[in-house]
Amino acid sequence: MVASGAMAAVGAIATAWPFINNLNPAADTLALSSIEVNVKSIAVGQAITVKWRGKPVFIRHRTPEEIKEAEQVKLADLPDPESDNARVVDTAKKVRPEWLIVIGVCTHLGCVPLGTKQGDPRGEFGGWFCPCHGSQYDTSGRIRKGPAPKNLAVPAYLFSSDTLVKIG
Amino acid sequence: MASSHGAPPVFKNKVVAWIDYRLPIFSYIEKEYHTFPTPRNFNYFWNFGAIATVMLVLMIATGIVLATNYTPHATLAFDSVERIMRDVPSGWLVRYLHMTGASFFFIAVYIHIFRGLYYGSYKAPRELLWILGVVILLLMMATAFMGYVLPWGQMSFWGATVITNLFSAIPVVGDAVVTWLWGGFAIDNPTLNRFYALHYLLPFVIVAVVALHVVALHVHGSNNPLGIDPKGPQDTVPFHPYYTMKDGFGVLCFMIVYAAFVFFAPNYLGDVANYIPADPMVTPTHIVPEWYFLPFYAILRAIPDKLGGVICMFGSIAVLFVVPWLDTSRVRSCTFRPIYKWFVFVLVIDAIVLGICGAHPPEGWYVPVSRIGTFYYFFHFLILLPVLGKIERPLPLPPSIADAVLKKKAG
Numbered sequence: 001m002v003a004s005g006a007m008a009a010v011g012a013i014a015t016a017w018p019f020i021n022n023l024n025p026a027a028d029t030l031a032l033s034s035i036e037v038n039v040k041s042i043a044v045g046q047a048i049t050v051k052w053r054g055k056p057v058f059i060r061h062r063t064p065e066e067i068k069e070a071e072q073v074k075l076a077d078l079p080d081p082e083s084d085n086a087r088v089v090d091t092a093k094k095v096r097p098e099w100l101i102v103i104g105v106c107t108h109l110g111c112v113p114l115g116t117k118q119g120d121p122r123g124e125f126g127g128w129f130c131p132c133h134g135s136q137y138d139t140s141g142r143i144r145k146g147p148a149p150k151n152l153a154v155p156a157y158l159f160s161s162d163t164l165v166k167i168g
Numbered sequence: 169m170a171s172s173h174g175a176p177p178v179f180k181n182k183v184v185a186w187i188d189y190r191l192p193i194f195s196y197i198e199k200e201y202h203t204f205p206t207p208r209n210f211n212y213f214w215n216f217g218a219i220a221t222v223m224l225v226l227m228i229a230t231g232i233v234l235a236t237n238y239t240p241h242a243t244l245a246f247d248s249v250e251r252i253m254r255d256v257p258s259g260w261l262v263r264y265l266h267m268t269g270a271s272f273f274f275i276a277v278y279i280h281i282f283r284g285l286y287y288g289s290y291k292a293p294r295e296l297l298w299i300l301g302v303v304i305l306l307l308m309m310a311t312a313f314m315g316y317v318l319p320w321g322q323m324s325f326w327g328a329t330v331i332t333n334l335f336s337a338i339p340v341v342g343d344a345v346v347t348w349l350w351g352g353f354a355i356d357n358p359t360l361n362r363f364y365a366l367h368y369l370l371p372f373v374i375v376a377v378v379a380l381h382v383v384a385l386h387v388h389g390s391n392n393p394l395g396i397d398p399k400g401p402q403d404t405v406p407f408h409p410y411y412t413m414k415d416g417f418g419v420l421c422f423m424i425v426y427a428a429f430v431f432f433a434p435n436y437l438g439d440v441a442n443y444i445p446a447d448p449m450v451t452p453t454h455i456v457p458e459w460y461f462l463p464f465y466a467i468l469r470a471i472p473d474k475l476g477g478v479i480c481m482f483g484s485i486a487v488l489f490v491v492p493w494l495d496t497s498r499v500r501s502c503t504f505r506p507i508y509k510w511f512v513f514v515l516v517i518d519a520i521v522l523g524i525c526g527a528h529p530p531e532g533w534y535v536p537v538s539r540i541g542t543f544y545y546f547f548h549f550l551i552l553l554p555v556l557g558k559i560e561r562p563l564p565l566p567p568s569i570a571d572a573v574l575k576k577k578a579g
Contacts, residue, residue, distance in 0.1 A: 020348075023348055023349075023351055023362065024347070024348055024351065025347060025350075025351055025352045025353070025358070026351070026358065029351070029352045029353070029356075029358065033353075049449060051448070051449065053352070053353035053354060054352060054353055054354030054355075054356045054448055055353060055354045055448070056448070056449050108333075108474060109329070109330040109333040109334070110329040110330060110332075110333040110336075111326065111329070111330070111451040111455065112449065112450060112451040130451075131451060131453045131454070132330070132451060132454075132455050133469060133530060134529075134530065134531065147469075147472060147473075147474060147477075148474075149474050
């Protein structure tokens, strides 16, 4: 009795799995998982938004002041402590402090923070400001103030040359 | 409850009798909707169950008609809705009926819930009836949310983003759950497709739960404004014609207000930003849900912690499930509860204040006010309801419904 009941339960779960798994991303959706961007035309101090996996990715050419500001913050002051160097490194472990690449999705509830376009409000920490619930990010894309729990995510990327970056 | 209105019906029409002998649908209608003994003292609050049922049928009817012209695809959905508005014969009317109908369905259901809270309709032996009602509310919320995504406007897209991201607050598996919900790395065509499938399915699930709700209702019959059980035929009247007429009148009055909005202010209850096509790269400066979600949205934002906010928001509905056991009072109706009755009104004001907070950006005064409002909401259910039932001294109950009704008439 117990054995056949257990078998039935295993069978039921095994049958349910394809239906649940069916809702996961399809192969063609997964296939869109990397893009290549030429960053040559982004001047120092400027930033652009590119679309990757249906989400905005911010690529920011940081000024020396912005880099300095990001590097000098004490880790103890950060809600989600992470050094600036750890956020500007590509998959080949090469650190490029002038290029900050982050996913432009607020870690609170998924809005796109302002601060990439010229004239956008950048918040008190000179990075990004999320208009939905007031989260503020610094010049390293780290959360400094507001309800967001984490720093803006850094996607896996690789510079194949000084001006060509592959995201994903 | 034994019927006080005579023996099983005899049908004169031979066809009806033939069918009823084999499938007793006519006996059922006769018993449950004609002779069904119903308390004689209902006030107009007892109309809203019938009104909500009519709205459900109307939403399904308009929804099916809309579905014949709607295209559930990220690149075509917005234009197909505009085509319904401009080119499809009477399309504008059917869509406005559906859109405004959602709001009026919630109005009817919220008044229906208030009625239950004020008159203690959730108390024994109607606990399961009440719980089925909360299940219907949850299903309605899910259906309304997914329906709002279908026009694929800015508010559709970003509302869906914010709400689905609530699940990312779940520890460890949160992000995997959100990817699973989306069917991708962001809200996109797979999300729209599954929301459309579910938006079409869930109303029929609601119909099924409503049927159970009605079955549970007809076991012990309706509660009434006095909250005391009918003691005999002198306390009840047959459902038809008395309450079919009264419900009909109530439905008609409700429809007048509803039609006024449909024809003269169809967009008053919605957000203009939803007439801008969805853009995954640009967030509108101010994301607000539809008005019927605002108090819950305010609760979500009142808590400074992401997971805490999500728990409180779902908790504000979940707490309703246990209301029958949180209320310790031995009388049902607030008519005889001199203290608690005022707190029910305070709860209504609290919900309205939370709604106003939810409609505004979370800055300045709205932050502390929404925190106080959230605190009070839970205080009402978790502290006030159990404690007050113990210490409050209810007014003396009348000996019977007939006695109270006739005395009122004489006095």
